[in-house]
Amino acid sequence: MLFNSFGFLFFYLPVVLGGYLLLSRWAPGRTTAWLAVASLFFYGYWDVRFLPLLMASITFNFWVARRMSASGRRRKPWLGFALAANLALLGCFKYANFLLWQDWAIVLPVGISFFTFTQIAFLVDCYRGLAGEYRFVHYTLFVSYFPHLIAGPVLHHKEMMPQFDRRPQPDAADFAVGLSIFVVGLGKKVLLADPVSVLVGPVFAAGARPQLIEAWIGALAYTFQLYFDFSGYSDMAIGLSRMFGVRLPLNFNSPYRAANISEFWRRWHMTLSRFLRDYLYVPLGGNRDGALRRYRNLMLTMLLGGLWHGAGWTFVVWGGLHGVYLVLHHGWRSLNRNPAPTLWGRTLTMLAVIVAWVVFRAPDLATAGDILHAMAGGNGLALPRGLAAYASQFYGLGWRPSFNGIRWIDFGGEAVPVLLLAMALAFFAPNTQEIFCRYEPCIERILHRDGWTWSPGHAWGVAMALLFLSCLFSMNKVSEFLYFQF
Incomplete structure (x- = not known):
């Protein structure tokens, strides 16, 4: 279902909004479940065959997060296992043809990159002790929330869950x-x-x-x-x-x-840029070990960011170009400290x-x-x-x-x-x-x-x-x- 379709504008949205308003008044504790079910319907409407895939991903990552919370200091193996499973799922659907040079008729599930990255960020935050979720319905809504599910933004648990937790108060403004x-x-x-x-x-x-x-x-x-x-x-x-x-x-x-190109990436797809910075560039070493390693980390981050957008050499080259742009920009700034x-x-x-x-x-x-x-x-x-x-x-x-x-x-x-x-x-x-x-x-x-x-x-x-x-x-x-x- 698309936001710019008559079905969404005149059927789905009025029904979901009407149900939310009624539950907010008569059963406010049910609004989270209502939005979660509505979001799953929204996703399944595109192709119901992939709804079990989304639910399996949500269930698996919720289970791993619970296991990490119960494992104390032994969280690292669980994190590695979950990251490998998420990346394998993404790679199977998105990169199998590109990596194996096969011409398989693989249908790419809509939004798989976004709900996978959202959950990877959540798992890493759980490992760091910065997040935790013990309510399956709330976690399902966090991952599948229909306004973001198809094309972003990439959500952070700490930003969204406090909003889902509070008592719904519909407001005309x-x-x-x-x-x-x-x-x-x-x-x-x-x-x-x-x-x-x-x-x-x-x-x-x-x-x-x-x-x-x-x-x-x-x-x-x-x-x-x-x-x-x-x-x-x-x-x-x-x-x-x-x-x-x-x-x-x-x-x-x-x-x-x-x-400049750094400012461009602070303005374009800002939540993806934040994800790449916090969960890829910084773990690679960021700018901590000198200029050469910083440039290497920038190139690797942008090459992987290019591959995230699609499986093909055009996306790799696109990411590489932006990596070169960023390296040149930072090199120029090192010579001109505060260019106006x-x-x-x-x-x-x-x-x-x-x-x-x-x-x-x-x-x-x-x-x-x-x-x-x-x-x-x-x-x-x-x-x-x-x-x-x-x-x-x-x-x-x-x-x-x-x-x-x-x-x-x-x-x-x-x-x-x-x-x-x-x-x-x-x-x-x-x-x-x-x-x-x-x-x-x-x-x-x-x-x-x-x-x-x-x-x-x-x-x-x-x-x-x-x-x-x-x-x-x-x-x-x-x-x-x-x-x-x-």
């Missing part, structure tokens, strides 16, 4: 804030990410051989499709959770405004991110290389068919592009103007957390920014209603979120 944030996220997905997606496929198709302008349009289209797709999902997750009075951790904070953010720094960071996204999106390294070659002008320069038609009409030239044996990619329609709008919003508009900063939409506090800030009232109510109606009229087909693939 929570509902208004949550619903408004959800609608903003839905608009990002339906009105921005989906329309520009039509510019991506033709450029990244194997053998497309785009020319300079086509390659740049395709690369920028994917860059901002992924941005608003993931930003939209993150907003919807935060908004849905807030309707139930629960705050999720912030997972997305205008990463394309980053002044500059327009050149932001531009260079953005270009580096775009180059890496090309590799990330391409079906293979050969296609990625061809697109990057085209972006550098290696495949020649020509105005794409749709844009040539725009130009001739605008300037009154009365000509149309001729083919002359060249394979043109048509960039007509509304997609290019939407891409330009998306770019302007990403770089200059306040983000969702800034708009709703007065009401603390997530666990982290966002500083107030002058400009548009949401508040209950007729003007914002009308604006959100119009945005929601625009989304409904644009939902002619249901499209998956890009992070569903990871």
Whole structure:
């Protein structure tokens, strides 16, 4: 089930929310079980065959956590056993074809990376004595909580369980804030990410051989499709959770405004970056043993982070590129202790991110290389068919592009103007957390920014209603979120 589907909007969400409100009044101790059952139904609706897999994973990790708590100082063998089992499960479904060079028809369970990483973090915290859970229903909700289950954020037990523990107190302000944030996220997905997606496929198709302008349009289209797709999902997750009075951790904070690549990773998929730092980079040694080992640990962390996103050489190279970026950044900072953010720094960071996204999106390294070659002008320069038609009409030239044996990619329609709008919003508009900063939409506090800030009232109510109606009229087909693939 998808957040941007009619079934979710007009059946699932009203039923779950209505049941939660009724139980909050008449049987508040049952709300946790209700949300847990609703979350399992949400997952099973996609493919009920994988619901037993999710339940087996939850049961196994809950049992191991109990065993570690009862083992005193002999926790390490249990932790090693559990980590091996979780990584084996993930590897079987996600990496079997890649590692064994087989072409097996393995269906990847939706959300397996997220619920596996969430539980790995929980087990490590249990080993460190920082967490513990003795109620199976609460642990089931923690892992399967439907706003985060499919594409994050990666949750921490210490952040979520105190919220699940407290007595439910439905609040009109929570509902208004949550619903408004959800609608903003839905608009990002339906009105921005989906329309520009039509510019991506033709450029990244194997053998497309785009020319300079086509390659740049395709690369920028994917860059901002992924941005608003993931930003939209993150907003919807935060908004849905807030309707139930629960705050999720912030997972997305205008990463394309980053002044350097380290800041980019502090803003993009923030909970994954936190997981990689706390449970991979730091255990590897972090920056404790000198510059060379620090750079090695950065490279290993980003290579494994790339593999987390998918089983393929494009993901490995993407992770390696970001590892190189981070090494170069930290090396530069060691020579320039406190470099001030500059327009050149932001531009260079953005270009580096775009180059890496090309590799990330391409079906293979050969296609990625061809697109990057085209972006550098290696495949020649020509105005794409749709844009040539725009130009001739605008300037009154009365000509149309001729083919002359060249394979043109048509960039007509509304997609290019939407891409330009998306770019302007990403770089200059306040983000969702800034708009709703007065009401603390997530666990982290966002500083107030002058400009548009949401508040209950007729003007914002009308604006959100119009945005929601625009989304409904644009939902002619249901499209998956890009992070569903990871």
